[in-house]
Amino acid sequence: MSLNHFNLNTIYGFELRSGFKGFFNYHFGSKWNYNQVKTTITNDFTNNISFLDLSFMFSKKFNIQLQSERYFFANLDSNNNKYYFLDLEARYTVKENKLTFFLSGNNLFNTTTFKNYNITDIDISKTEYKLQPRYILLKMEFRF
Numbered sequence: 001m002s003l004n005h006f007n008l009n010t011i012y013g014f015e016l017r018s019g020f021k022g023f024f025n026y027h028f029g030s031k032w033n034y035n036q037v038k039t040t041i042t043n044d045f046t047n048n049i050s051f052l053d054l055s056f057m058f059s060k061k062f063n064i065q066l067q068s069e070r071y072f073f074a075n076l077d078s079n080n081n082k083y084y085f086l087d088l089e090a091r092y093t094v095k096e097n098k099l100t101f102f103l104s105g106n107n108l109f110n111t112t113t114f115k116n117y118n119i120t121d122i123d124i125s126k127t128e129y130k131l132q133p134r135y136i137l138l139k140m141e142f143r144f
Helices: none
Strands: 006-017 024-038 042-057 062-072 082-095 099-106 113-119 124-130 135-142
Touching: 024 113, 042 113
Parallel strands: none
Antiparallel strands: 006 024, 024 042, 042 062, 062 082, 082 099, 099 135, 113 124
16 A cells, blocks of 8 residues: 655745836735645645835935735634734935934734744644734934
């Protein structure tokens, strides 16, 4: 009697980035990761990561960058399989190469935990991370 064991991992996705000369640009994309493991049992799932980054250049002195991400893990329960993140950075340059102010916000959706799921031909693992809560920083860069 022979057992048919195999492990299949397929990754596919896309990205699109703008290159406008104006005040607005974007970068977005998505990636899917299909996993299938067959040993004495068969397990398969598809995870997805998507992102959208926006850039606003209001002037040479003032710009804003937004970065967002969405994670979907198919093998986790439906209450814990989607995660959303949003970061922001605003920059105002008072005097180039001398004085710049920044406003940075991280984890603006205030996601408290992040879980992921992984299978291979020798193990199944679920990992959980506790994340820093939402925070906003006002920074100053001064060069002399």
